Amino acid sequence: MKLRFNNNFYSITAIKKAIKDYCGLARFSYKKCGDFIEVSINNIKNKELRPRFKQEFSNYCLSCTALLKE
Amino acid sequence: MKIVFRKNLYLREAILASACQFLEDCYLTLNEDKQSYIINISGKKTLSMKALKDNVVKEVVNNALRCGISERNKEIREAVINRALLFSQPRKESLSLSVEKNLEKTAEYDWKDDPLGIFAPWKGDKKKKNNNSK
Numbered sequence A: 001m002k003l004r005f006n007n008n009f010y011s012i013t014a015i016k017k018a019i020k021d022y023c024g025l026a027r028f029s030y031k032k033c034g035d036f037i038e039v040s041i042n043n044i045k046n047k048e049l050r051p052r053f054k055q056e057f058s059n060y061c062l063s064c065t066a067l068l069k070e
Numbered sequence B: 001m002k003i004v005f006r007k008n009l010y011l012r013e014a015i016l017a018s019a020c021q022f023l024e025d026c027y028l029t030l031n032e033d034k035q036s037y038i039i040n041i042s043g044k045k046t047l048s049m050k051a052l053k054d055n056v057v058k059e060v061v062n063n064a065l066r067c068g069i070s071e072r073n074k075e076i077r078e079a080v081i082n083r084a085l086l087f088s089q090p091r092k093e094s095l096s097l098s099v100e101k102n103l104e105k106t107a108e109y110d111w112k113d114d115p116l117g118i119f120a121p122w123k124g125d126k127k128k129k130n131n132n133s134k
Helices: A012-022 A047-069 B012-020 B049-072 B074-088 B092-108 B122-133
Strands: A002-006 A027-033 A036-042 B002-006 B026-032 B036-043
Touching: A002 A047, A002 B026, A012 A027, A012 A036, A012 A047, A036 A047, A047 B012, A047 B026, B002 B049, B012 B026, B012 B036, B012 B049, B036 B049, B049 B074
Parallel strands: none
Antiparallel strands: A002 A036, A027 A036, B002 B036, B026 B036
């Protein structure tokens, strides 16, 4: 599962923080691809979380970005 | 559902600020192309997507206005805060000068001079006065 976050909206620090907070739930890796930060998610441990894990994670990244900007 | 905002009309901060207010109601991702900002929304609760879209657009417009006003007033706010901070501090130079002057004055006096006549025994004076009157 891959997620692409636009560099101009999402900060790399926020994404790192989100990964750190979610690292107990799945395996994450990220890399910069031009204007985007690409996050790949594997091995989601909880089956119930799988259908909305991607969306929940992107929401959390957004809230982290807003928090860090403040 | 995609909501598109033109870059020349809306600030990025306004989009981000308003998106953050809907994190509990829906799933949001933010993106942009050359000419516009794009908000992708997918529903989380039973709220209808149309109502959600309307609310997001309202919030973005509201935040854009607020950002515009705060951008215009930025210099005034900075000036007011600078002035308030500047005058709230004690004037160290003038204070130290007045203290130094007072210290110099007191250094000139000697306690033995007694210019106010505090050390003179008042009982003796009273006796002398009584003797003179007799």
